[in-house]
Every structure is written in structure tokens, then in C-alpha cells.
Amino acid sequence: MSFRELRSFAETMRLLGYPNLISMESFRNPNVELVADCLFWLVKRYEPSAEIVYEIEREADRVFFFKQVCEVALTKGRVKLNIKKLYQSDGNAVQEMLILANILKKAMNTTALEELDHSSLQQMIAQRNVQDAKRVQQLCSDLTNDGSSLFFLIEEETKQRSDRQRVLSRATEVGEFERRLRDVLKNVTTQVEQLQATIVNLGADETTLEQKIESKKTQLERTQKRLKSLNAVRPAFMEEYEKHENDMHSQFVIYLEQYRNLEYLEHELSKFNAAEDALLEEHETKLRVMRERLRKEELNALRGEASRKRGSRSEGDAGGYKGAQANGRDGSSGSGNDRNGRAGERMRDAAVEGSSESESGGESQEEQVRPHGALGRPRPAAAMPSGSSARATLDAYNDSDAAGKAARPGMSMRANSPTERNVRGISQSGAGMSDDDSDSSGDDDDDSDIDTSDISIDSDDSGTDSSSNDL
Structure with missing residues (x-):
């Protein structure tokens, strides 16, 4: 957020005809009411037919309101707004609202000779036509179902018409009606008795289940008490266990130290062997020379x-052949x-x-x-x-x-x-x-x-x- 953006937004809103006053200090702190009012006015100015619920009392209502505004701006004007910045309701929200304000400002600066854009109106009419088509389709399906059910009912009426006419034409007998009513009452009484017996059995089962539940509860309480007592009592072997654990820890420390010493000695031995090999080679070279x-x-x-x-x-x-022959040997x-x-x-x-x-x-x-006790390969003398x-x-x-x-x-x-x-x-x-x-x-x-x-x-x-x- 910058001072220039705040000034530009205030001047643009005043130019568009926003009824309320916007000062430069209005967005120094989060101001949800002013931001929501500005957004609602801008959206209605951009799309009067937009359906937006203006409720900002609770947090969920505010989130839903900002989502509606972003969806309308994206679908109607192909403008993508940042919901998080709008929800902050400070200078970051001014940057997002300035986008819509600039669009409306550019629309006002266009000349009157330009043709009006009816794309939004056509889009709204198309949406209404789609909704009407869905409603008509639903009514057609309901009408078909109702007609089929009516057809089956009329068909049954034609089948039962003869039986109805026969019963109506016959004389009524009181005794027959009484007998049939008694039979019906008897059947109902039998069903009631069966239901009462079932209720009694269910009551007995309920009693047994309650007893089992009580016994399990008492057993659970007893087990919990025993567990608490066992947790409170220190085992007899715990001291020996801790002692052995300390011994193992000390032995492990000794083992680590010895292992480290062994590795160091092996390294030193390898260095000594290398130096000895070099000395032997040098000595052999001197002997050969x-x-x-x-x-x-x-x-x-x-x-x-x-x-x-x-x-x-x-x-x-040169001295003489004869003297040499005489004294040659x-x-x-x-x-x-x-x-x-x-x-x-x-x-x-x-x-x-x-x-x-x-x-x-x-x-x-x-x-x-x-040395005789040193490790390594034997060296020939x-x-x-x-x-x-x-x-x-x-x-x-x-x-x-x-x-x-x-x-x-x-x-x-x-x-x-x-x-x-x-x-x-x-x-x-x-x-x-x-x-x-x-x-x-x-x-x-x-x-x-x-x-x-x-x-x-x-x-x-x-x-x-x-x-x-x-x-």
C-alpha cells in the first residue's frame, strides 16, 4: 500500500459518485464495514442485476460476502480478485478495489458515440432461459408421472365398478355385519395379546441386560482399583533391573572406548607398516647399488x-727371445x-x-x-x-x-x-x-x-x- 494508491482510490470513488466520504486515514487500520460497503457499491454499479447477500455481522457471513463479490467480478467482468487481501480490509484491500474502480472510470471516459455493450444483458437473458428450460423440464416429468398414475387408477375403477354395483344392490343384514365385526375384533385382540407377550419378554431381556451391565461395571471398577494399586507398588525386581541397566551402560561405554582405541591402533599399525616397507625398499636399493x-x-x-x-x-x-725362453717359466x-x-x-x-x-x-x-608382540604381517629379514x-x-x-x-x-x-x-x-x-x-x-x-x-x-x-x- 502506498500514499498514491490511497489518493487515487479516493479520487476515483468521488468521481464515480460514491455517496460516502473516504479519507486518507480510513484504511490505516482494518475497516471491514467501509471495505464491504465500497465493494457492494462497485459491484452494483458494474452489474446491477448481481445477487449478493450483504451481511457482515459474523465471520462466516463476511467470508461468504467476499466470495460472492469475487465470483461476480470473475464471471461478469473477467477480473480476478484476491479474497485474502479483501478480507484484511486495509491497504491491501485498496489495491484490489482500485482494479474495479479503474474499470468503471475507463467506462465513464468513453464517448457517447460508441455503441452500448449488450453482452451482459444477453448473458443474463440466456441464464434466465436456461433456468426456465430446467423448470419446464421438471414440470414435464411431473406431468408425465401424474398422468400415468391417473391412468392406472381409472383402469382399476372400471374393474371394481361391477363389484361395487353388486354390493350396493344387495340388501344389508345386521347379523352378518355383527359376525364380521366380531371376527375382526377377535383378530385384533389376538394381535394385542401377542404384542403384550413380546413386550413382557423384552422387559425380561432388558432386566437381564441391566444386571449384566451392572456386573461388568463393578468388575471394571474392581479392575481399575487393582491397576492403580499395582501402579503404586514398586516391583521387587526393579532395583536389580536398574542395577543391571547401569552395569550394561558402563560396559557399553567401556566397549566404545576400547573399540575406538583398537581402531586408532590399527591405523597407527598400518602407518608403521607403510614406513617399514619404505625403509626396507630403500635398504634393498642401497644393497643393490x-x-x-x-x-x-x-x-x-x-x-x-x-x-x-x-x-x-x-x-x-723386446729383451731377447732366448733369455725369455730360458727363464720364461x-x-x-x-x-x-x-x-x-x-x-x-x-x-x-x-x-x-x-x-x-x-x-x-x-x-x-x-x-x-x-617388536615381537606387534600386530601385522611378518617381515623377512x-x-x-x-x-x-x-x-x-x-x-x-x-x-x-x-x-x-x-x-x-x-x-x-x-x-x-x-x-x-x-x-x-x-x-x-x-x-x-x-x-x-x-x-x-x-x-x-x-x-x-x-x-x-x-x-x-x-x-x-x-x-x-x-x-x-x-x-
Whole structure:
């Protein structure tokens, strides 16, 4: 609601000729009487033939009045009004009434030359014709029913006319009438007696039913009293029941706490297992890198020995063929012993370095050992090279080299760790090289090249075996 709408509605109603005065403060508060009067005047001005009951004393009457106004506005002028806003009877109702007022104002502004609209009159005449047709149809149906009933009555009259004439023509006898009246009285008396007997029986049944009702009432009262007494008395087992209920509640609280702790521990265990798996993978990667490095160093050492052997042979050939032929076997045996000694020293240094690294890795692995009582899947222990076993293998190799060819260096003791297996392969390859050199001291450089390739292949095979055993 706005001030402009109130002013426009007041001016429009004054222009249309509304007899009462409308002020600007009339609709600040709900005013049902003024709103109803304005609506009734507008509807009558728009449709004088509209039948509207103007009663607003009660709430139901007001609702019915507003419904009638909305129906007339919708059917006659095709204007849809909001009943809820009209029932509020304040500024919201002014907005709805202004619609009808504007329509009437526009109708007044039309020129007199325009033809009158007879649509409403024709519609009213058509409605009256429809009502008259319904009334005529009802009268026709009533006339048909009355005519049919009259026809059947006249037909019965023609059938009973002869009997009536015969009775009227016959002389009346008083005795016969008395006899028939007595028979009728007797029949009526018999029916009365039967009805009295039925009444007596019904009275007896009523008495019995009343007695049963009284007994049921007394039983109901007794049962209600017993129920009240039972509700007032506390059962003997109630204390024990409450005690067990409290115990169950405490046990349930403990169960929830333990279940929550179990879930937390399982989560922590999964995190610990993941961290342990990462550490194991990292340690295995370090071991593989260390084995590869040791294998490459051993191969480089063996290939360097082979190159030095070829250089010493070329120098011996330049000094003289005869001197080399006379002292060839002694020189080759001496150079083979020196070469074996240098190879043994290098292998001993590599084994000592691997054993120190394995000991440091073993100490770090022992720090990450899972506790015996911890949950989870079992973890296999990583194969770590043993420094003491590597040293024992090197000592056995030196002893066997000093003793000669009585026993193979690699077969002195069984290697259990990857480092020992690498050392055993290296010692066997070195021993084979020394044997080949001592046996074939008079061969040319091509034989030395073949022996070198055999050494490299043996060392590769030994490294591959050690890596496969470790995996």
C-alpha cells in the first residue's frame, strides 16, 4: 500500500459518485464495514442485476460476502480478485478495489458515440432461459408421472365398478355385519395379546441386560482399583533391573572406548607398516647399488691385471727371445704369484669395505626391527653381508694361494652371504687365471686376450649369481 494508491482510490470513488466520504486515514487500520460497503457499491454499479447477500455481522457471513463479490467480478467482468487481501480490509484491500474502480472510470471516459455493450444483458437473458428450460423440464416429468398414475387408477375403477354395483344392490343384514365385526375384533385382540407377550419378554431381556451391565461395571471398577494399586507398588525386581541397566551402560561405554582405541591402533599399525616397507625398499636399493659397485671394482681390478700382464710380456719379447725362453717359466710363475698377491690385496680391501658397510646397514636395520608382540604381517629379514665371513674367505684364499694348487681357493669354505659369494667367484677367477698363466707361459698375446675375456665373463656370472641369491 502506498500514499498514491490511497489518493487515487479516493479520487476515483468521488468521481464515480460514491455517496460516502473516504479519507486518507480510513484504511490505516482494518475497516471491514467501509471495505464491504465500497465493494457492494462497485459491484452494483458494474452489474446491477448481481445477487449478493450483504451481511457482515459474523465471520462466516463476511467470508461468504467476499466470495460472492469475487465470483461476480470473475464471471461478469473477467477480473480476478484476491479474497485474502479483501478480507484484511486495509491497504491491501485498496489495491484490489482500485482494479474495479479503474474499470468503471475507463467506462465513464468513453464517448457517447460508441455503441452500448449488450453482452451482459444477453448473458443474463440466456441464464434466465436456461433456468426456465430446467423448470419446464421438471414440470414435464411431473406431468408425465401424474398422468400415468391417473391412468392406472381409472383402469382399476372400471374393474371394481361391477363389484361395487353388486354390493350396493344387495340388501344389508345386521347379523352378518355383527359376525364380521366380531371376527375382526377377535383378530385384533389376538394381535394385542401377542404384542403384550413380546413386550413382557423384552422387559425380561432388558432386566437381564441391566444386571449384566451392572456386573461388568463393578468388575471394571474392581479392575481399575487393582491397576492403580499395582501402579503404586514398586516391583521387587526393579532395583536389580536398574542395577543391571547401569552395569550394561558402563560396559557399553567401556566397549566404545576400547573399540575406538583398537581402531586408532590399527591405523597407527598400518602407518608403521607403510614406513617399514619404505625403509626396507630403500635398504634393498642401497644393497643393490653397493653390490653393483663392488662387482665393477673387482672387474676393473682383474682387467687392469690382465693389461699389465700383456705389457710385461711385450717387454720380455723386446729383451731377447732366448733369455725369455730360458727363464720364461720362472718369470711367468713369479709374475703370476705377484699378480695373484696384488689381486688378493685388492679383493681383501673390497671385502673389508663391504663388511663395514654391511655392519653399518645391519645396525640401522636392527634399529628398525619390529617388536615381537606387534600386530601385522611378518617381515623377512634382509640378507646382509658378513664382514667376518668375508675376511675368513680372504684368509682362506691367501692360504690356498701360498700352498699351491693342492686345493681350490673358492672351495675352502662355504659362503653364505652375497659378499662371500662375490669374493669366492673373484678368487676362483683369479686362481684360474694364475693356473692358465703358469701352464701357458709360452703362448702368444692372443691366448692372454682369451683368458681375459674368460675372467670378465666369470666375474659377471659370479655377480649375477650373488644378486639372484640375494633377491
